[in-house]
Amino acid sequence: MSGFIAFAKKEIMHIKRDPIIIFFCLVLPCIQLLLLGFAIDFDVRHVSTAVVDQSHSRESRELLDKLHNTQYLDITSYNLSRHEALRRLDKSECKIVIVIPPDYARTLKAQALVDGSDAQVSQRVVAALRNLYTADAAQTALRYRQLPQVNASILYNPAAKTNIFMLPGLIGIILQIITIVLTALSIVKEKEQGTMEQVTVSPVSIMGMMLGKIMPYAVMALCEVQIILYVSWLIFDLHIKGSWLQLMIMTIPFLMTTLSLGIFISTLANNQGQAFMMVIMIMLPSILLSGFVFPTENLPLPLQMVSQIVPVTHYLLILRGVIIRGVGILELWQPTCVLLGMAAILIIVATQKFRQQVV
Secondary structure (H helix, E strand, C coil): CCCHHHHHHHHHHHHHHCHHHHHHHHHHHHHHHHHHHHHCCCCCCCEEEEEEECCCCHHHHHHHHHHHHCCCEEEEECCCCHHHHHHHHHCCCCCEEEEECCCHHHHCEEEEEEECCCHHHHHHHHHHHHCCCCCCHHHHHHHHCCCCEEEEEEECCCCCCHHHHHHHHHHHHHHHHHHHHHHHHHHHHHHHHCCHHHHHCCCCCHHHHHHHHHHHHHHHHHHHHHHHHHHHHHHHCCCCCCCHHHHHHHHHHHHHHHHHHHHHHHHHCCCHHHHHHHHHHHHHHHHHHCCCCCCHHHCCHHHHHHHCCCHHHHHHHHHHHHHHHCCCHHHHHHHHHHHHHHHHHHHHHHHHHHHHHHC
């Protein structure tokens, strides 16, 4: 125990001089507890629903009131054409389409088209539709002479396989973690080795240096996507229903965003330990707030707003849209443009931050 007290005092002084360590050890766990405590919710509620009401009868209105009262469905679009409703389902603007035929007042039979790309949501919604009239079955049958029926059809993933839903999300999460870590550590390592000063005095613009740092890792990440997709097909029988080329093109904005985020982290961190802590701080919200595990519709409104600044949230829409639903660029241009905007902002901010450190 010789020198124990002296070294303990020395470490305490180091901690006091580095407020980032205090933040990550004391403040960050509380923030994550609050965020994740609200985010983790296995109850499926408020699923966005589009309605194609071709009956416009009293019976159809009563059916919609019944669906709304379950608290599972939120009718966000009403009185749409079947083509428009299916287009919104392809764009993931809604998860369910309720089709009420013109003769519903006579047959009391409607149809529900459920987005099966999210197995967790589809299974619970189908169960809720089957038990729609369980509580008051006798009274309803006496009133209508028969029980109304909502026949559910699961699209895109009829077998409701969990791996079909989870694997595209895993691709996005794995890519984000690896690209952020690689770029963040590449610059922080040069800071620790003292070679950053040599780079800054070279006749290269800061923006050129940033893009030069990003490009090799972007190429590696694109190769990694091919490997992951091949392994997913070989082992888990995951097929790309859409265009492979479209998926690769739409992956580039996501990679530029995550790589730029890694460079931005490197401008904030002074060593590899701090960089790892910042990556961990980003990793958990990316997993739980992006729609990878829980539908974003279940999140409280403030967390839904936070999820929109997480890059993988928008990339998951692209992955599941192309791989599971097989939709094209017309349905997925919005998340692609968001990722392009994020990449541009992060590159500019990281460049300005790095320029300030050099000066």
